Every structure is written in C-alpha cells, then in structure tokens.
Amino acid sequence: MERKVFQLGDIVQMKKNHPCGSNEMEIIRMGMDIRIKCVKCQHSVLIPRAKFEKNMKKVLRSKESIEEENGK
Numbered sequence: 001m002e003r004k005v006f007q008l009g010d011i012v013q014m015k016k017n018h019p020c021g022s023n024e025m026e027i028i029r030m031g032m033d034i035r036i037k038c039v040k041c042q043h044s045v046l047i048p049r050a051k052f053e054k055n056m057k058k059v060l061r062s063k064e065s066i067e068e069e070n071g072k
Helices: 049-055 063-070
Strands: 011-014 024-029 033-038 044-048 056-061
Touching: 033 049, 044 049, 049 056
Parallel strands: none
Antiparallel strands: 011 024, 011 056, 024 033, 033 044
C-alpha cells in the first residue's frame, strides 16, 4: 500500500466526523504523534501517526495551495 503524503498546515479529510459534524482537520504538529485541529470548532487532538494515517482519507488542500489563494 502506498504511504499517504501530507505536510504541516495541510487540510485533510478524516474517515470519521468530529463530534461537531466536520471531518476537515488541519495538521498543526508532526512527529511520532500528529496534532490535528478541527476546521469548524478549532478543537485540537493529538493522535499517534499510525492511527492518523489509517483514519485519513485524503488531503483536501495543501499548505502551498492555501498560501497561493491568500497571495503570500
């Protein structure tokens, strides 16, 4: 199986929804564990990298595309 590619600052779609109803999360810390923040309610969660890779569906917006939209 191909490893999923993601970077700090990417907006990713998760398999399960957050309790607030959104399934879009922003990656705000990377290491052995990944800290993700809900785009809708701003709640952050620290989860192991293996669990994150298993539960991530796809990258919705990469950090580079977000910066291009904002004109930085």
